[in-house]
Amino acid sequence: MKSRKPSIPYIIWMVVFTMIPIVMIAFTAFTDKDGNFSLEPFTKAFFYTDVFTKSLWIAFISTVICLLLAYPLAYFITKMKKSTQNTVIMLLMIPMWMNFLLRIYAWVTILQQNGPLDKALSILGIHGTYYGNSSAVILGMVYEFLPFMVLPIYTVMSKIDSSLIEAAQDLGSNNFAVFKKVIFPLSIPGVISGITLVFVPSASTFLVAQYLGGTDDIMIGDIIDKIFWTDQNTGSAISLILMVFIFVFLIIMNFFGDEEAIA
């Protein structure tokens, strides 16, 4: 039998930082302020059903837009010269080196009244503020998470053996058939990873909606953030529900993709 000793530090890590917190959250979610068993936190959590649905909806829309933008982009990157490919990937990554909040602020600046966008559009006689609505939130999310969609798709696509493409041509495929019958099916694992990497964090993100959204555009992440200061029990209940949703989502994704697609 293999020695289990080397894995001990990791097991300790998992127990201390994953298992115990989850148990604590679950425990808090099922108790009231005095520590007695109670389903009250869940009843209270249902006040936020609308926010919850909206969060998932925004996350879904953002993921779809990311996918629509990222897939062709990743495909065209793989068609470039190797050196150009590295440069483009680098350019995609560079914004991620900047602080998350700064990037959101940058969008606020761009979208605000008398901001660059407003000024540009004023030439056409249109004036206004372009943040404070759901579209701005989605824009922020897409901007935030696009690289996480592009990178896995690009990685999978660039690993497709060029001889497979030649084989497909050899057997009579034109460019469209090569894409449909070889490149697309082989890129699915990348798409699955990308969707997972974008949907999960965008469903639970906070701050983006606070800065770019209007008063209605509060997301579940923001609710958890706020509510924990006053009511840990309800906060835990909401977190737990979100976790279950994400878990179910991952299982569905796993069903579509290969095991390797979701690490």
Added chain:
Amino acid sequence: MEQAAKKSIVSLKDIFVRFDGEVILNHINLDIHEKEFLTILGPSGCGKTTTLRIIGGFVEPESGDVIFDGKRINGTPPNKRNVNTVFQRYSLFPHLNVYDNVAFGLKLKKLPKNEIKEKVTKMLATVDLKGYEKRNIAKLSGGQQQRVAIARALVCDPDIILLDEPLGALDLKLRKCMQLELKEIQQKTEKTFIYVTHDQEEALTMSDRVVVMNNGVIEQIGTPEDIYNEPVNAFVADFIGEANILNGTMIDDCRISILGKELECVDKGFGKNTPVDVVIRPEDIEITAPKDGQLVGTVEKLTFKGVHYEISVRCGKCEILIHSTKSAEIGSVIGMRIIPFNIQIMNKLLPFYDNVIETCVTYANEEENYFEFELEGETVKVDGKYFPQDTKVKITLPPEALSLAGDGIGHLKDLYIESVVYKGEHNEIILESDDRKWLMLSDTDEQVATYVPLAFDFSKAKFEVIDTLKEG
């Protein structure tokens, strides 16, 4: 397979291909006959795969025509050519099972489902993979993947099947087995097979005709027997089977001098006292008593090879290899006889033996006794010899004066090793620089189709003044 009128199915006419300034195919011409098993044989880097890819439509020649069934098909993409390829690493689609891989081409042709099913099932039976339809590609062995790749190409019913070293990844036993199987499939299906390999034995076993290539040119085209028995030059002789390749002099028609002895042969028309290459196959040398031998030598090495003994005999400075069912004692003196018919005479690969440079002195220093000249853009300094500036000199460098530069710099950089032929005493290496070819002797084996730096030893050179340009 000797038929009177053979119809060409594909013709390559004056094909020239260059990648990044490097010539890959240097004006090759090749006619491929209908229903033949043609093998393109050569060392790696000789241009054989490129030739195949031109027929497949994956490479466009810079100049020259590809004629298919009488029509020029340059520029026709691979999917519009009735040619299918079995790729080197099979290139099976990992997301499809065996059935869908084989059916790939038929589905693109939009055949009815039941027809596809019928054809695929029949083809899988032909390649011995009945019942493997639903298998995952990754779960198949190398030999099975190989057969799926062949089935996938064959099922499309192409005029030509291209095979790019398809057996390279298999172990020896499986490879031998697949060689016979491939030949059988070819005969059963009556398709034209164009097969690329660097394995000479494979080429001889399977082919109707063999094309031997080296350094972007075709050296010889012929039946396996022709190629083996009548190689056109030392390169082919060395590449195909084992051979004693010796330097000789054609004294007159049917008279050849090798190893200081004059022997009778059957070749004519080489002129008088012409330096030639001579090939004698090891199995064509008969061992006799020393007094009966045309050549006499001392046995140096003896290896039992199962069917025969491999005997290495020293004959003067040369080493001669004999395959014989008779054994011989190490250290004993034996005689050797070769019948005239088995002495194969060939023109030398290069028209010269000594490397001659005719040049002009660009700089000279009488005090320090040296001069310099330009060679292919490099300045070469010759120590211990002085000629005034602008003198035209002829420098004769015998092959011994050339060596691969151990320091990696040398006088000339990046020479292409075109061929390495063992001449019983040394390897004769032909190198190609930007402007010309060079002949070099070496005792080490060099890898053909690689690039090396070359150094000259001018102490072994002869110098001759042709002309003095300087007045006064």
